[in-house]
Amino acid sequence: MRTVAFFALALVAFAGSASPASAAGEDGELDAVHHTSDGYYLDFSPLPIGRGGKLELPRLFLVRRADGSLGFDAFGSSTAAVLSGRYVIGAHGDGDGAHSPAAHAADPYAEDALAQEIAEERPDPNGLTVEELSETNAEEILGETAEPEAAYDAPIEAAGGAEILIDLSISRHLVFILLTIVILLLLFLPLAGKYKKGVGRTSAPRGLLQNMLETLVIYVRDEIARPNLGAKTYKYLPYLLTVFFFILVANLAGLVPFGATATANITVTAVLALFTFFVTQLAGTKDYWMHILWPPGIPWFVKPILVPIEIMGLFTKPFALAVRLFANMTAGHLVILNLIGLIFIVGGMSATAGYATSVPAIGLTLFVYALELLVAFIQAYVFTILSALFIGMATAEHEHDHDHAEDHGLTPHGAAVSESNGQAHHKEHDRTVGSEAVMA
Amino acid sequence: MDPFSLGYLAAGLGAGLCVLGAALGIGRLAGAALEGSARQPEAAGDIRTTMIIAAALIEGATFFGLIVCILMAIK
Numbered sequence: 001m002r003t004v005a006f007f008a009l010a011l012v013a014f015a016g017s018a019s020p021a022s023a024a025g026e027d028g029e030l031d032a033v034h035h036t037s038d039g040y041y042l043d044f045s046p047l048p049i050g051r052g053g054k055l056e057l058p059r060l061f062l063v064r065r066a067d068g069s070l071g072f073d074a075f076g077s078s079t080a081a082v083l084s085g086r087y088v089i090g091a092h093g094d095g096d097g098a099h100s101p102a103a104h105a106a107d108p109y110a111e112d113a114l115a116q117e118i119a120e121e122r123p124d125p126n127g128l129t130v131e132e133l134s135e136t137n138a139e140e141i142l143g144e145t146a147e148p149e150a151a152y153d154a155p156i157e158a159a160g161g162a163e164i165l166i167d168l169s170i171s172r173h174l175v176f177i178l179l180t181i182v183i184l185l186l187l188f189l190p191l192a193g194k195y196k197k198g199v200g201r202t203s204a205p206r207g208l209l210q211n212m213l214e215t216l217v218i219y220v221r222d223e224i225a226r227p228n229l230g231a232k233t234y235k236y237l238p239y240l241l242t243v244f245f246f247i248l249v250a251n252l253a254g255l256v257p258f259g260a261t262a263t264a265n266i267t268v269t270a271v272l273a274l275f276t277f278f279v280t281q282l283a284g285t286k287d288y289w290m291h292i293l294w295p296p297g298i299p300w301f302v303k304p305i306l307v308p309i310e311i312m313g314l315f316t317k318p319f320a321l322a323v324r325l326f327a328n329m330t331a332g333h334l335v336i337l338n339l340i341g342l343i344f345i346v347g348g349m350s351a352t353a354g355y356a357t358s359v360p361a362i363g364l365t366l367f368v369y370a371l372e373l374l375v376a377f378i379q380a381y382v383f384t385i386l387s388a389l390f391i392g393m394a395t396a397e398h399e400h401d402h403d404h405a406e407d408h409g410l411t412p413h414g415a416a417v418s419e420s421n422g423q424a425h426h427k428e429h430d431r432t433v434g435s436e437a438v439m440a
Numbered sequence: 441m442d443p444f445s446l447g448y449l450a451a452g453l454g455a456g457l458c459v460l461g462a463a464l465g466i467g468r469l470a471g472a473a474l475e476g477s478a479r480q481p482e483a484a485g486d487i488r489t490t491m492i493i494a495a496a497l498i499e500g501a502t503f504f505g506l507i508v509c510i511l512m513a514i515k
Contacts, residue, residue: 320500327503382496389493
């Protein structure tokens with residue numbers, strides 16, 4: 001009953017906050033694309049947090065100054081960085097940055113002004129490039145003018161001969177990674193304390209949180225780690241659990257209002273895949289390396305072909321891991337974005353049609369949202385089980401390998417059915433797994 | 441027809457073809473898995489696990505293609 005009341009309250013609160021959101025949409029300030037991409041601000045759009053609903057994040061730059069010395073600049077926000085005069089908004093295609101008041105204030109004689117002059121010298125509309133043409137088309141359809149670029153939305157460059165060596169700025173995805181880490185620590189440190197005291201080991205687990213999380217932990221242990229790792233389960237279980245819960249929480253963080261999906265950033269998933277790569281290589285037994293560098297039981301003339309393929313297979317596996325997670329998380333958001341965008345595109349042609357479109361569009365969005373909830377769990381599961389699989393393949397010994405080889409033997413057939421750009425990769429994967437089967 | 445519009449056309453067609461391939465693959469996979477677990481219900485758990493792994497691999501290959509298409513469309 002209490003939960004129902006809570007949900008009702010949350011709904012009322014949401015309805016209250018939704019009306020300014022729709023108003024903002026009609027102003028042509030629909031800033032949804034930036035939900036999937038990284039940025040240097042947190043978007044609280046309907047709420048009056050930060051400036052215009054956008055809370056800018058600190059910018060940190062390691063720079064080489066004009067005189068060759070190294071320096072470190074820290075600003076509270078991108079706007080502050082531009083207003084300091086040491087940084088300018090970079091030239092961005094057609095010089096949109098020149099319209100920004102901040103850029104004018106900072107450096108009126110920069111390249112942007114030049115770009116604007118060049119643009120003004122071209123009166124003939126037929127002389128526009130294709131991008132500009134499509135942009136004007138979009139303006140006509142959506143009934144909105146191109147927004148001047150704000151400092152937090154544009155690439156920032158150092159002014160006056162200086163050069164940014166490393167951009168250490170706190171980006172939105174970084175904030176959400178840190179948030180995920182904090183959530184995980186808050187969830188699991190008390191839980192670990194409980195188990196140390198014996199609750200859950202000598203007695204039944206107590207409380208909602210412990211019961212819920214124990215189910216997931218046991219699931220990862222019994223369904224993901226143990227079938228793939230066998231006797232070495234407990235050695236690699238901490239890593240697998242960490243990866244599983246990190247990805248899960250990061251995925252779910254993207255589904256809450258004002259959230260961002262850190263796992264929809266290729267660098268984040270690449271680092272996760274790199275961890276798996278290093279764990280796999282460090283776990284590798286002598287057999288594992290021998291099967292890569294000098295596969296036994298194969299005619300000699302095949303070896304020169306097989307060995308490079310095996311070595312490439314080492315790197316394609318983590319690469320596929322990274323791209324899979326990234327693409328899944330990005331694709332879900334893009335689909336939602338397209339469905340919502342449909343309302344505005346149709347609404348630009350006729351208002352009535354726009355309202356009529358919003359009903360199926362919102363229904364479909366809800367469906368995709370539920371699907372994304374599912375995908376958040378499935379992708380965490382898939383990443384973890386593939387990590388366990390790779391580690392298991394590297395640590396497999398001759399004796400207890402039979403189950404594995406059968407498991408692995410199934411994968412390449414399924415994969416070979418798909419017909420897309422990944423063909424070469426799958427051939428290599430097939431090879432890797434094939435030699436695994438030979439090993440058994 | 442200028443090269444840019446051809447690029448957009450290619451992106452759209454490519455995305456469609458990618459999804460077609462993945463749908464065929466996952467469809468056959470799911471069909472075989474269902475058949476397998478209907479014949480041998482006691483192996484349903486193992487079959488489900490291997491099915492998900494294989495589906496993830498198919499999906500991964502599809503997403504390589506889709507990303508190429510998306511990059512073509514937005515860059």
